[in-house]
Amino acid sequence: MKFYAINGSPRKNKNTATLLQAALDGIRSTGAEGAHETEMIHLYDINYQSCLSCFQCKRLGGKCYGKCAINDDLTPLIERLSLADGIIFGSPIYYGNITGKMRSFFERLLFPFSVYDANFSSLAPRRMPTAFIYTMNVTEEMMGEWGYKQNLADIEFFIGRTFSTPKILYGWNTYQFNDYSKYKMEYFSEADKAAYRERQFPLDCKQAFQMGVEMAGA
Numbered sequence: 001m002k003f004y005a006i007n008g009s010p011r012k013n014k015n016t017a018t019l020l021q022a023a024l025d026g027i028r029s030t031g032a033e034g035a036h037e038t039e040m041i042h043l044y045d046i047n048y049q050s051c052l053s054c055f056q057c058k059r060l061g062g063k064c065y066g067k068c069a070i071n072d073d074l075t076p077l078i079e080r081l082s083l084a085d086g087i088i089f090g091s092p093i094y095y096g097n098i099t100g101k102m103r104s105f106f107e108r109l110l111f112p113f114s115v116y117d118a119n120f121s122s123l124a125p126r127r128m129p130t131a132f133i134y135t136m137n138v139t140e141e142m143m144g145e146w147g148y149k150q151n152l153a154d155i156e157f158f159i160g161r162t163f164s165t166p167k168i169l170y171g172w173n174t175y176q177f178n179d180y181s182k183y184k185m186e187y188f189s190e191a192d193k194a195a196y197r198e199r200q201f202p203l204d205c206k207q208a209f210q211m212g213v214e215m216a217g218a
């Protein structure tokens, strides 16, 4: 079976990518040796457009009905993802939402499959388990106060309509740099962040691993 992790962070080995890798490790830990193939996709390595609103994917009788008409480096990946056995999406929070690159990716992945009918039914070739890992600077309490869950609800709704409602994992209060003394960051207490990181991040990784185990068994 084939599972993908989609890294919506420009950083390939920081918070989001580490948690995604833990989830892929969880998937591979289940089943017989080699039973599950996993692949990490770094969106920032791929050259692609956001949706151009051409509506060819909705044009009745058109050759692109249900498919994105744009042909670029994302096109073959959309095809592969739509036939996957499970996908774990991951994004840092930028200004209260997923990164711009990840948003453009969802426009291309989800919109062609979404039918404008009463139920927002889906043309995706298969249902599959999904998960979403978000990482952010703010604490759990601040996330609640600042309304991030509401901001993220729409994309989760359309992932649910297209593939399945995603299981969610939040990585709060992330440690952003190896050496805070080199950056102007006095809003945050480096000591508090370092202590939280040491205590909490291994637990977050464990939770991500478990998320992978459950996805493989779903």
Ligand SMILES: Cc1cc2nc3c(=O)[nH]c(=O)nc-3n(C[C@H](O)[C@H](O)[C@H](O)COP(=O)(O)O)c2cc1C
Residues within 6 Å of the ligand: 009, 010, 011, 014, 015, 016, 017, 091, 092, 093, 094, 095, 096, 097, 135, 136, 137, 138, 174, 175, 176
């Ligand atoms: C442009 C930009 C905007 C950000 N906006 C937010 C934000 O609104 N809320 C927040 O909690 N963190 C914000 N952050 C911090 C990142 O979400 C956080 O450091 C994240 O864990 C980084 O993920 P990474 O280590 O995988 O790259 C922002 C970071 C950048 C670069």
